[in-house]
Amino acid sequence: MDITLWHNVFFFLMAGVACGTALAVVLAGNVVRMAFYLITSLAAVAGLFFLAGAQFLGAMQLMVYVGGTLVLLAFGVMLTARGPLSSMRTGGGQWVLAALLGGSLLAVLLQTVVQVGGPGGEAASTLAAAEETQSPTTAQLGLGLLGVRSQPPGQALARPAPPPAPGYLLVFEIISVHLLVVLVGAAYLARAKWRRPERLVIHHPPLAASQQLTTDN
Amino acid sequence: MTAYFINLLAGYPAWHWLVYLTIGLVQAALFLALAMLSVAVFNWLERKVAARVQDRLGPTRVGGRFGWLQSPADGLKLLCKEDLIPAGADHMLFRLAPYISFCAAFTPYLALPLAPGWVVQPLDTAVFFILAVAGLEIFGVILGGYASNSKWSLYGAMREAAQVVGYEIPLGLCVVTVVLAAGTLDLEQIAEAQRGWFWHWNLVNPFLFVTFWIYMTCATAGSNRAPFDLPEAESEIVAGFMTEYSGFRWSIFFMAEYTAMLLLSLVAAILFAGGWNGPVPVASLLGLTDKNGPLAEWCGHALGACNLIFKGYLGVTFMMWLRWTLPRLRVDQVMATCLKYCVPLACAMLAGTMAWTFLLRGGF
Amino acid sequence: MQSGGFYDALPAMNLLSQPIGPAHYLVVGAILFTCGVVAMTVKRNAIGVLMGIELVLNGANLNFVAFGSPGLAGGPHSLGLDGQWIAMFVIVLAAAEAAVALAIALCFYRNFATVDVDRGEELHG
Numbered sequence: 008m009d010i011t012l013w014h015n016v017f018f019f020l021m022a023g024v025a026c027g028t029a030l031a032v033v034l035a036g037n038v039v040r041m042a043f044y045l046i047t048s049l050a051a052v053a054g055l056f057f058l059a060g061a062q063f064l065g066a067m068q069l070m071v072y073v074g075g076t077l078v079l080l081a082f083g084v085m086l087t088a089r090g091p092l093s094s095m096r097t098g099g100g101q102w103v104l105a106a107l108l109g110g111s112l113l114a115v116l117l118q119t120v121v122q123v124g125g126p127g128g129e130a131a132s133t134l135a136a137a138e139e140t141q142s143p144t145t146a147q148l149g150l151g152l153l154g155v156r157s158q159p160p161g162q163a164l165a166r167p168a169p170p171p172a173p174g175y176l177l178v179f180e181i182i183s184v185h186l187l188v189v190l191v192g193a194a195y196l197a198r199a200k201w202r203r204p205e206r207l208v209i210h211h212p213p214l215a216a217s218q219q220l221t222t223d224n
Numbered sequence: 225m226t227a228y229f230i231n232l233l234a235g236y237p238a239w240h241w242l243v244y245l246t247i248g249l250v251q252a253a254l255f256l257a258l259a260m261l262s263v264a265v266f267n268w269l270e271r272k273v274a275a276r277v278q279d280r281l282g283p284t285r286v287g288g289r290f291g292w293l294q295s296p297a298d299g300l301k302l303l304c305k306e307d308l309i310p311a312g313a314d315h316m317l318f319r320l321a322p323y324i325s326f327c328a329a330f331t332p333y334l335a336l337p338l339a340p341g342w343v344v345q346p347l348d349t350a351v352f353f354i355l356a357v358a359g360l361e362i363f364g365v366i367l368g369g370y371a372s373n374s375k376w377s378l379y380g381a382m383r384e385a386a387q388v389v390g391y392e393i394p395l396g397l398c399v400v401t402v403v404l405a406a407g408t409l410d411l412e413q414i415a416e417a418q419r420g421w422f423w424h425w426n427l428v429n430p431f432l433f434v435t436f437w438i439y440m441t442c443a444t445a446g447s448n449r450a451p452f453d454l455p456e457a458e459s460e461i462v463a464g465f466m467t468e469y470s471g472f473r474w475s476i477f478f479m480a481e482y483t484a485m486l487l488l489s490l491v492a493a494i495l496f497a498g499g500w501n502g503p504v505p506v507a508s509l510l511g512l513t514d515k516n517g518p519l520a521e522w523c524g525h526a527l528g529a530c531n532l533i534f535k536g537y538l539g540v541t542f543m544m545w546l547r548w549t550l551p552r553l554r555v556d557q558v559m560a561t562c563l564k565y566c567v568p569l570a571c572a573m574l575a576g577t578m579a580w581t582f583l584l585r586g587g588f
Numbered sequence: 589m590q591s592g593g594f595y596d597a598l599p600a601m602n603l604l605s606q607p608i609g610p611a612h613y614l615v616v617g618a619i620l621f622t623c624g625v626v627a628m629t630v631k632r633n634a635i636g637v638l639m640g641i642e643l644v645l646n647g648a649n650l651n652f653v654a655f656g657s658p659g660l661a662g663g664p665h666s667l668g669l670d671g672q673w674i675a676m677f678v679i680v681l682a683a684a685e686a687a688v689a690l691a692i693a694l695c696f697y698r699n700f701a702t703v704d705v706d707r708g709e710e711l712h713g
Contacts, residue, residue: 011607012241018608022616029623029643038633039370043317045639046363052620052646059613059657061672063349064679068649070356071679076642076686078389081366083690084635085382087697097630109626116618121603123611145348145409151673175673182680189684196691200698 018058025051036096038088042081049073063145152179251344255333258533263482264295265537270544277548305471310373313468317371322469322476325364329483332357336490337412338532339500339525350411351399354491355392358446361484362388364477365455369465380464383555384455388446390562395442397570398435401577402426402495411491415499422503426496431576436496438570440542443488445558447481450547454555482540489539490532497535500528613654621647634693634703638686645682649675 028048035041050073056065097105147157154174268283268291275282287293309318332354337343347353362385369381405426406414418424426432445452456464466477493499507513512524553561603611624643631637656671667674697703 013244015608018612022612025616026619026623029620032639032643033623033627033630037314038635039314039317039367041636041639043320043363043367045642048620048643049646050360052650055613055616055650056653056675059653061653061656061675062347063352064653064672064675066349066353066356067676067679070352070359071683072642072646074356074359074362074392075389076683078362078366078385079686079690080635080638080642081363082382082385083638083693085366085370085378087635087693087703097632101630105626105630108629109622112625113618113622116621117615120614120618121611123614147669148672148676151669175677178677182677186680186684189688193687193691196688197694 014058018055021051021054021058024048025055038084039081042077042084045080046073046077049077063148151175255344256330259330259333259483259486260479262486262537262540263479264299266482266486266540266544267295267298268292269541273541273544274548277545299475302471302475307472308468308470310468312373314371314373317367318468319473321364321368321371322473322480323364324367325361325480326476326483328357328360328364329480329487332487335411336487337415337494337499338529340412340416340528342525342529343412346412347410349409351403351409351414351491351495354411354487355396355399358484358487359388359392361480364480365465368469368477372465372468374468376463376467377465380455380467384448384465387448387452387455387555387558387562390559391442391445391452391566394438394562394566394570395446397567397574398439398442399491399495401435401570401574402432404574405429405432405577405581411494411499415494415501418498419501420505422498424501425498425503429577429580431573431580432496435570435573435577436492438566438573439492439496440539441561442566443485443492443539444543444546445562447485447488447543449481449485449543451550451553452558453547454552454558485540485543486536489543490536492539493532493535499535500525500532502528502531610654610657613650613657617647617650617654619647620644620650632704632706634696634705635690637705638689638693641689642682642686645678649678652678 025048028044028051031044032041032048035044050069053065053068053073056062056068150157151174154176156174271291271294272282283291283294285291286297309315334344335347335350335353337346337350343350365384365388366381369377369379369384372378402414403409406417408414418426422428427436448455454464456466466474469477507524507527510524512520512527514521514524603615620643624640624645624647627640627643628637629640631640652667652671652675654671656667656669656675693703696708700707
């Protein structure tokens with residue numbers, strides 16, 4: 008009954024907020040409120056990342072996903088907000104079908120998920136206790152992106168070390184170039200198109216035959 | 225401190241959760257007190273600095289010759305104002321927006337160390353966490369501006385969003401430059417690497433000196449302080465996204481702004497100016513280190529914390545001084561400063577720091 | 589798992605009695621995924637569909653982080669640090685995809701003056 012209690016409390020709090028606001032995203036009608044609920048849901052997911060020991064990832068989720076992607080989404084919502092917003096409601100029949108689809112998918116997923124057992128080997132029995140024994144540092148994450156694998160400090164291997172797996176250097180480079188290309192492309196797609204100003208056309212009345220200009224005097 | 229109390233109650237494991245709760249609440253209350261007192265001081269300081277820059281006196285009546293009680297009087301006035309919500313406003317979002325801004329400005333204090341070991345949650349990725357959460361303030365602005373159902377609010381909100389998001393890039397680049405020089409994201413270690421005399425500070429490195437000024441520019445822009453305060457400029461768009469906010473709700477936005485300013489100044493002090501290490505290592509000269517027992521160590525740390533807070537206040541005073549000195553930038557000038565000046569300069573400083581670290585220190 | 593009658597009907601309920609482990613994170617991930625899929629099917633606003641996509645990606649990310657968490661460390665199911673790397677790449681790719689999707693939504697809005705996806709039926713047979 009020590010720190011495990013607070014670990015559980017915060018887990019259920021974050022999980023409740025994440026699931027509840029995700030449901031609110033589905034049920035909300037106003038698209039700005041949907042954006043707000045999504046922000047709250049993703050921030051709660053970042054909290055869950057922190058609880059699972061992935062500190063760098065939690066901060067990255069907050070900075071890139073919530074602070075970047077969702078700001079972009081909010082801008083998109085504002086820019087496309089004019090027009091018949093109220094008529095974009097889905098009919099009742101579609102809601103029933105969606106509920107059936109969602110319910111069956113959730114049932115299948117939950118059946119699979121609860122079969123994931125606990126930890127194996129001599130590792131700690133709960134996440135809370137494990138957090139205090141060893142947690143990966145940012146240095147290891149960074150080294151992996153450079154293609155170097157290293158052990159977390161002080162971890163005892165429960166089984167003989169496997170052959171060193173490749174790092175993520177190539178993936179890192181590909182994703183960097185991919186991001187550049189995608190952002191240039193998105194900026195190009197979303198550019199404001201310039202309208203050529205219409206030329207001022209002066210209509211002259213047609214000249215009579217005797218007044219037509221001739222080239223020779 | 226937690227471990228001490230847990231050891232005290234070792235025989236009663238059932239009460240450990242209460243100990244954790246109490247210590248958490250006490251730490252939160254301490255940092256909240258720091259933030260709130262700072263806001264009160266800054267309110268008064270802003271008016272005095274503005275007055276002196278404009279060659280007048282400022283508040284001199286409320287609470288004595290220097291107007292010490294002006295801040296509580298302002299707070300009391302704001303509490304007593306009528307609570308207005310404009311017709312057609314989105315009630316839920318209108319009410320929530322100031323609190324989102326304030327929470328995003330205050331949460332990073334979790335990871336901010338005031339002295340070695342004096343931190344609420346020691347994080348491996350402290351400076352990244354601080355930048356990430358401080359960048360969430362923008363949602364309070366966008367949602368508040370949208371929910372106000374007023375065109376001035378929406379304009380101000382969109383401009384502010386563009387400005388803050390734009391200036392996050394050079395801010396992040398400046399921080400990355402310091403992280404590169406220090407080799408860690410942990411603020412405690414970055415400050416400990418600057419222990420000693422003032423020539424151990426990061427400011428001595430010429431590239432980091434320029435980076436410091438870029439950081440201060442981006443911090444000023446990110447807090448919407450003049451000369452980057454077009455989104456909330458009175459003569460331009462009434463009050464921007466804060467137009468429809470009055471009374472207590474406005475004061476929450478106002479507190480969020482000052483809290484964010486103090487946060488960015490404290491982070492600048494830790495990253496560049498040695499944090500709790502003064503220009504002269506007074507603590508170790510006076511013998512207030514851990515070699516002389518826990519009380520001496522505590523006093524040394526307290527001295528360091530006061531030093532750090534003083535540096536943070538200097539940074540905020542600098543931002544206030546800047547506000548009343550420089551004219552306001554237009555929105556296109558704001559974005560041009562960010563994209564055409566700050567970002568290339570920050571990248572150049574990053575490259576320079578890389579070269580400096582390799583050539584002078586022989587590697588990372 | 590336990591073989592109580594009631595517990596068999598709701599597969600996730602017996603998780604409440606166990607200490608927090610990866611399975612709990614997977615349940616949250618599954619719920620987020622399902623909400624995202626339903627949002628993608630139900631919403632008529634293009635930006636709403638995009639929000640569904642973000643929820644789906646976050647559910648998947650939670651799965652990766654759960655399998656990479658220290659609770660499973662050393663066991664046969666553990667991904668170790670790979671879980672965090674993969675989740676990192678997913679976040680970056682999701683940001684890129686959201687940017688492009690929003691650009692497309694803006695073009696759609698410019699052409700049709702609405703973001704209602706039901707109005708995009710010019711290629712309708």
